[in-house]
Amino acid sequence: GQNIDQPTEMTATEGAIVQINCTYQTSGFNGLFWYQQHAGEAPTFLSYNVLDGLEEKGRFSSFLSRSKGYSYLLLKELQMKDSASYLCAALDSNYQLIWGAGTKLIIKP
Amino acid sequence: IAGITQAPTSQILAAGRRMTLRCTQDMRHNAMYWYRQDLGLGLRLIHYSNTAGTTGKGEVPDGYSVSRANTDDFPLTLASAVPSQTSVYFCASSDSPSSTDTQYFGPGTRLTVL
Numbered sequence: 001g002q003n004i005d006q007p008t009e010m011t012a013t014e015g016a017i018v019q020i021n022c023t024y025q026t027s028g029f030n031g032l033f034w035y036q037q038h039a040g041e042a043p044t045f046l047s048y049n050v051l052d053g054l055e056e057k058g059r060f061s062s063f064l065s066r067s068k069g070y071s072y073l074l075l076k077e078l079q080m081k082d083s084a085s086y087l088c089a090a091l092d093s094n095y096q097l098i099w100g101a102g103t104k105l106i107i108k109p
Numbered sequence: 110i111a112g113i114t115q116a117p118t119s120q121i122l123a124a125g126r127r128m129t130l131r132c133t134q135d136m137r138h139n140a141m142y143w144y145r146q147d148l149g150l151g152l153r154l155i156h157y158s159n160t161a162g163t164t165g166k167g168e169v170p171d172g173y174s175v176s177r178a179n180t181d182d183f184p185l186t187l188a189s190a191v192p193s194q195t196s197v198y199f200c201a202s203s204d205s206p207s208s209t210d211t212q213y214f215g216p217g218t219r220l221t222v223l
Contacts (some may be wrong), residue, residue: 005149042199043152044213050209083177087152095207096167099151 002026004100012078016068017074020073020086020103028093032074034062035087037102043087046073075105083107111135112126113215115200119204122190130185133139139211140206141183142167143175145196148178152199159206190222
């Protein structure tokens with residue numbers, strides 16, 4: 001079956017760095033997305049990776065290893081506004097998104 | 110530009126009643142999607158539409174129906190609501206189906222079925 005695993009919750013300190021991991025098993029693979037979702041709001045796009053390696057976008061970076069079925073989202077210089085859930089989603093061979101349950105990130109001052 | 114709008118924002122519904130959740134996008138996107146989001150579970154696809162006039166079933170389509178009469182609107186109907194349909198429903202759209210295009214989400218509808 002198809003499956004996405006990511007930690008349920010993580011806690012980090014303002015100004016620090018945090019890495020949110022995601023492993024996936026899908027029938028076929030056409031890339032991996034990260035979305036951010038603040039409580040009570042809609043998910044919003046953060047990043048998309050289809051090739052192995054690190055993509056950097058400001059304070060946020062996303063990494064993909066296709067051979068390991070693994071991705072991570074790296075958040076630097078954490079701010080209180082980064083408190084949110086981070087959703088990992090893999091695009092399968094039918095171009096349908098398979099979503100993880102999300103990682104709730106709590107930022108403490 | 111509003112993007113995607115959904116109505117109502119929230120609704121409490123008696124079991125057995127019929128309910129239509131509305132979704133409208135102004136981005137002229139071809140593909141539209143309906144998801145439900147439940148605590149502890151990932152977003153699950155209910156139905157999708159690759160283009161106006163066509164629809165398809167997602168992972169959890171039972172108890173739901175959709176239509177796509179035009180590009181902008183993609184309503185989701187619960188013919189006879191049951192308590193297990195209590196959830197937050199998100200509508201989304203993307204420029205192209207079967208592609209790597211980003212999906213854009215509406216603000217969601219929180220539905221409670223009693």
